[in-house]
Every structure is written in C-alpha cells, then in structure tokens.
Amino acid sequence: MPRWKGKGSQAKANADPMSKIVSQLQSSLIQSETRGLLSSCSVLVEVDAELADLLNRSCFGRPRITAQEDKQWFQLDLEEAFYLCFSLKCLKVIGEDGYIKSNEELWDYLKSKKPVFPVSYKVYSHLRHKNWVVRSGLQYGVDFVAYRHHPALVHSEYAVLVLSEGDNDLNGRLRVWSDVHCTVRLCGSVAKTLLTVIVNGNNQGANSPSCLEHYTVEEQTITRWNPERSREDQTGPKNGTKK
Numbered sequence: 001m002p003r004w005k006g007k008g009s010q011a012k013a014n015a016d017p018m019s020k021i022v023s024q025l026q027s028s029l030i031q032s033e034t035r036g037l038l039s040s041c042s043v044l045v046e047v048d049a050e051l052a053d054l055l056n057r058s059c060f061g062r063p064r065i066t067a068q069e070d071k072q073w074f075q076l077d078l079e080e081a082f083y084l085c086f087s088l089k090c091l092k093v094i095g096e097d098g099y100i101k102s103n104e105e106l107w108d109y110l111k112s113k114k115p116v117f118p119v120s121y122k123v124y125s126h127l128r129h130k131n132w133v134v135r136s137g138l139q140y141g142v143d144f145v146a147y148r149h150h151p152a153l154v155h156s157e158y159a160v161l162v163l164s165e166g167d168n169d170l171n172g173r174l175r176v177w178s179d180v181h182c183t184v185r186l187c188g189s190v191a192k193t194l195l196t197v198i199v200n201g202n203n204q205g206a207n208s209p210s211c212l213e214h215y216t217v218e219e220q221t222i223t224r225w226n227p228e229r230s231r232e233d234q235t236g237p238k239n240g241t242k243k
Contacts, residue, residue: 002148003155013149018131025054029090036081036093041113043081043093045074059133078110079124086209087125107209118206122215123162123197158195159187165200184224194222
C-alpha cells in the first residue's frame, strides 16, 4: 500500500493526476519549442518559471544552481531526455556541433555513453507509460525507484532492477541466492518492494530506437516469506474440542 506523506496528500494526488501534469508539460514544451543541450551523460534545458514548475511537478530532471539569476536550468538524465524526445516528441536535443540530433543519432550517442541504455530505457518508458514517477535508484543499490505520485506526497513503493533475457552483465546481480537475499533485505529495510523487470529483445538488436516496439517486458516482485502468514489460527479450538 502507498505510504502517503502527511494528511491530505492522497487527496492532492487524486485531484492532480500525474498523467494530467505530464500532458501539460508536453504541450508547454511543444509550444515553446524548447531545446536541450547535450552534455556528456545528461541533457541541460533552459526554462522559464512556468516550465520549471511543470518539470518539478512531473518529476523530470533536477534544477541546477547557476550564477545567472535570470535563467533556470534543469539537468535531465539520459532516460528522461530520450523519453521527452522520442516518446512524447516534445523536446529537441542539440549536440556539441550545434545541430539538432535525430532520434537515431541521439540513440547511438546514448548507447555509446551507456551500453545498457536500450534495456534501461525500455523499463523506464514502460513504467512512465503506466504513470509511475521513475527516479534513479543509485542510493538504494538498484536502477530505479518508482513512486505512485510526486515524491513530496508519497514514498516510493518499488525498488526496480533491470534485467534482460540471456547471459549478460545485467543479470549477474541476482545470479546467486545470496545476492537475492541481500537485495530483498535492503529493500525491506527502506520499506520498498523489489521489482525486477526483465526485458526480452526478441532478437531485434538495438541498432535504432524502432527496436523498442518489439521488446517485451515481464514484471516480477520478490519479497521475503513471512512465517506469520502461514501459521495456524491460534485463536481457534485446540485438541479437537468444539465451540
């Protein structure tokens, strides 16, 4: 069950669903013809006060503090930037050469910076399409954490590990039982459920973003077995006696 932060948080979330906020952000980015600047492993976006508010409310990127008081900058992670470019089609990214990158060019660049990007992006977009707020899970030792709504209103419910079909580095993290046990214990200590999302590439490769249409995902939650759930009812009759 979601753990809401304070009285009235659930009502606020229900009154302003994340799908509506993201739709508003999409429209505003398209109307303003916003451009992002590619900077190594992130994308920097200069925005006005209205866009800054929408980015904050929809949980895309993080504000950057600069000496320029009249400008606001947001730093987008790789998955966030490509989601706005490719899935929502509301952001253009300019490369170091000063030209707008096509989806294919941006795809190749992001893969060069993060070899597992095709798989991680499939999981990120899969959860975002379901209106989950997806943030980096680095501080918890996982790939992502998923929130039901804005982190100011609710705690994250899932710690997400990205896996893929086949034998590769992504799958090595849960290869032995001790890894599973430690990860589940860690998630339990921070009141999160471990969610593994397995991506099957279906032999499509990753030469272009069009391969994502053929990728499929399988979700699995892993939790500790609680013996209390399997004990006999201690309040019932004993030794065959009748009530």
